[in-house]
Amino acid sequence: MTIIDTPSPNHDERSLPISMIVLHYTGMQDADAAIQRLCDPEAKVSCHYLVAEDGSVLRMVPEERRAWHAGRSHWRGVTDVNSASIGIEIVNPGHEFGYRSYPDEQMSALIPLVAEIKDRYAITRGNVVGHSDIAPARKRDPGELFPWHSLARLRLALPRPTKNLMDPHWTEGGFLLALERFGYDVTEPMAAIMAFQRRFRPELIDGEIDAECRMILLALLLPKPQGDD
Secondary structure, eight states: OOEEEOOOSOEEEOSSOOOEEEEEEOOSSSHHHHHHHHTOTTTOOOOSEEEOTTSOEEEOSOTTEEESOSOSOOBTTBSOHHHHEEEEEEOOOHHHHOOOOOOHHHHHHHHHHHHHHHHHHTOOGGGEEEHHHHOTTTOOTTOTTSOHHHHHTTTSSOOOOOSSOOOOOOOHHHHHHHHHHHTOOOSSHHHHHHHHHHHHOTTOOOSOOOHHHHHHHHHHHSSTTSSOO
């Protein structure tokens, strides 16, 4: 894999070991605009890697440094997600500028990058997450069009459970407790439910707790092989 060094000045010291990978979309009109912003000291945002639509991979912050990509976020008890994660920006205009599918060339570059980082730091599949997972009240990226199944097939992310599903018939409160146990911040329940749906049931993101959502979440909480590793 060829990586192009494109240094950003926006980083500082980590305070936690690396245990997560966070995937984003750039959410800007084009790659040049995104790169310019990620390198702008006044913007105070950055990432470790950026993957362009043509498959080019840019390294913007050294992995040993804390990039500023997660913002106010939470996952599985970690609130300084920037310190605990590698942040990867994937060029896509996002919901504001014409959200579209991720091209094959881009995914063909992203997958080995995620695999190499995941292996090097022994990151679990459950800690390969989207920005919307760690900040459900604020973010929607990488969004419902992101092909998580392509990563899951290679054990690089959790799959959507599809077999031997059982409805636990949780109340709303029970579902939210389970969702929090899985890793989400449920301070804003509707946002957390929609983030879960965006990730694991993207064809219907309505914020409603239905039987399918309950079954998927229960399966994710069960021991392997459908659970975390």
